[in-house]
Amino acid sequence: MSVKVLEGSEAVALAVKACRPQVISAYPISPQTHIVESLAKMAADGDLDSQYVRVESEFSAASVISGASATGSRAYTASSSQGLLLMTEVLYASVGMRLPFVITGVNRQISAPISIQVDHQDTISLRDTGVIQIYVESSQEAYDTHIAAFKIAQDPQILLPVMVCMEGWILTHSYEQVSLMEQGDVDRFLPAFRPANYLNPSDPKSWGSYAEENVLMEFKYAIQNAMEYGKNRIKEIFSELAQITRRDHGGLIEVYRTKDAEMVLLAMGSVAGTAKEAVDQLRMQGKKVGLVKIRCYRPFPHEDIWEAIKGTRVVGVMEADFSMGSEGAVGMDLKAKLCGRPDAPLVLDFIAGLGGREVNTEIIAELVDKMEKASNSGVRVMEPQWVGLDPSILSQGPNHE
Amino acid sequence: MEIAVGAVVRGGTSLEYKTGGWRDQRPVLDMEECKVCGICESVCPDSAVHVLNEEYVIDYDFCKGCGLCAYECPAGAIDMIKEEK
Numbered sequence: 001m002s003v004k005v006l007e008g009s010e011a012v013a014l015a016v017k018a019c020r021p022q023v024i025s026a027y028p029i030s031p032q033t034h035i036v037e038s039l040a041k042m043a044a045d046g047d048l049d050s051q052y053v054r055v056e057s058e059f060s061a062a063s064v065i066s067g068a069s070a071t072g073s074r075a076y077t078a079s080s081s082q083g084l085l086l087m088t089e090v091l092y093a094s095v096g097m098r099l100p101f102v103i104t105g106v107n108r109q110i111s112a113p114i115s116i117q118v119d120h121q122d123t124i125s126l127r128d129t130g131v132i133q134i135y136v137e138s139s140q141e142a143y144d145t146h147i148a149a150f151k152i153a154q155d156p157q158i159l160l161p162v163m164v165c166m167e168g169w170i171l172t173h174s175y176e177q178v179s180l181m182e183q184g185d186v187d188r189f190l191p192a193f194r195p196a197n198y199l200n201p202s203d204p205k206s207w208g209s210y211a212e213e214n215v216l217m218e219f220k221y222a223i224q225n226a227m228e229y230g231k232n233r234i235k236e237i238f239s240e241l242a243q244i245t246r247r248d249h250g251g252l253i254e255v256y257r258t259k260d261a262e263m264v265l266l267a268m269g270s271v272a273g274t275a276k277e278a279v280d281q282l283r284m285q286g287k288k289v290g291l292v293k294i295r296c297y298r299p300f301p302h303e304d305i306w307e308a309i310k311g312t313r314v315v316g317v318m319e320a321d322f323s324m325g326s327e328g329a330v331g332m333d334l335k336a337k338l339c340g341r342p343d344a345p346l347v348l349d350f351i352a353g354l355g356g357r358e359v360n361t362e363i364i365a366e367l368v369d370k371m372e373k374a375s376n377s378g379v380r381v382m383e384p385q386w387v388g389l390d391p392s393i394l395s396q397g398p399n400h401e
Numbered sequence: 402m403e404i405a406v407g408a409v410v411r412g413g414t415s416l417e418y419k420t421g422g423w424r425d426q427r428p429v430l431d432m433e434e435c436k437v438c439g440i441c442e443s444v445c446p447d448s449a450v451h452v453l454n455e456e457y458v459i460d461y462d463f464c465k466g467c468g469l470c471a472y473e474c475p476a477g478a479i480d481m482i483k484e485e486k
Contacts, residue, residue, distance in 0.1 A: 096407070096408065097407045097408065097409070098406050098407035098409075099407070159406060159407070196406075197406075197407065197409045204411065204412025204413060205409050205410065205411055205412050206409070206410050206411070206412050206413075206414065206415075207407060207408065207409050208407065208408045208409075209408045209409070209410045209414065210415075210418070211404075211408055215402075215404055218404050219404055219408060222404065222406070
């Protein structure tokens with residue numbers, strides 16, 4: 001095992017290289033670029049034995065790895081923002097055809113207005129595709145999770161694409177100490193991809209064949225079954241990897257100081273690191289606060305979250321996405337699963353970090369203060385709160401100059 | 402019946418799924434007028450026009466009645482006739 005100071009993108013590229021993908025295809029978009037540039041260089045220099053296919057769009061990149069996966073190849077791509085959205089149609093098809101490739105979803109805000117700042121709206125918009133989504137907090141977690149991702153994807157009972165979601169810039173462009181696995185350990189952990197079905201001219205088969213109303217629902221239900229099965233299998237794969245690396249990032253969720261907590265923050269991605277710091281500071285002031293970090297967002301680990309938050313008074317969901325016309329997607333997921341539980345805590349939905357808006361420990365302390373006040377007030381339902389919103393710069397109406 | 406993971410089935414099964422029943426108009430080829438140029442065969446989106454003994458024949462198991470062959474035929478040798486039950 002070697003330890004290096006690496007840019008997050010380089011760490012991901014090295015993790016992907018260690019997994020020996022046979023086909024990589026990508027179209028560059030900030031902030032994903034350093035990952036695929038690095039892999040392209042490895043392939044061009046002969047350090048990586050992969051077909052690196054350059055394409056004219058993300059739709060084609062996803063199509064190339066979808067086709068490659070159907071031939072029985074291990075395949076990989078990465079994208080961000082509208083690039084991920086351009087893949088959407090192919091992702092639904094790939095899920096239906098049960099093609100287990102890996103994507104890095106490098107989080108970036110979606111245009112318009114055009115921006116390269118970070119939020120989770122892009123990957124959250126893909127939550128219904130059937131792609132497994134795992135969010136990471138650090139470069140080390142990104143490295144380890146990519147290696148786990150290939151194993152999760154190709155599990156014969158799962159067979160779904162896996163997307164590792166990591167914030168652009170914050171993770172992809174910052175330098176951290178990263179421990180790299182020995183190639184032999186990766187090879188033992190991740191056996192070669194040998195699917196039962198693969199495209200083969202001497203035994204022709206057809207993928208995603210026509211299905212009408214008498215069977216189509218069963219195909220969709222089978223994907224949901226794979227997701228449900230995945231919950232335990234993903235945990236097993238994470239712990240199997242943790243035994244090799246001696247780094248345990250948690251299961252479907254990571255819990256931080258929740259044991260005696262009365263108030264719990266729920267977060268995904270790198271903001272969880274800031275939230276841990278905030279929790280430590282608030283604990284020193286005597287506030288019984290904890291954190292649940294969602295690692296695996298799809299399948300949604302509501303059972304594990306419930307174990308961590310039951311008995312608490314209030315949960316504050318911090319999320320950098322919004323389902324227009326409703327509220328934050330993570331808050332909706334959680335509230336849907338708590339609905340009907342008589343002992344469920346109050347859930348506050350904080351829209352925090354949208355479009356790259358800063359979320360620091362002071363802001364998180366204010367959120368916890370709001371959680372405390374709301375739970376003391378006895379209120380049971382609250383509308384989502386846009387953290388740091390400046391209403392003074394909003395136009396006053398459609399005809400306002 | 403059991404569904405296959407990924408809807409993966411053996412190849413070529415579309416031959417067993419006859420789609421001619423979707424047709425509401427049928428192309429009828431008049432061999433007296435036909436110049437055997439092959440345009441109908443090349444434009445058919447369902448590959449339902451075949452050459453047989455140097456004549457063109459339409460495979461009504463797969464022709465969906467789109468009418469492209471009749472539209473494109475330079476000799477006017479194909480008429481579209483309404484299908485009746």
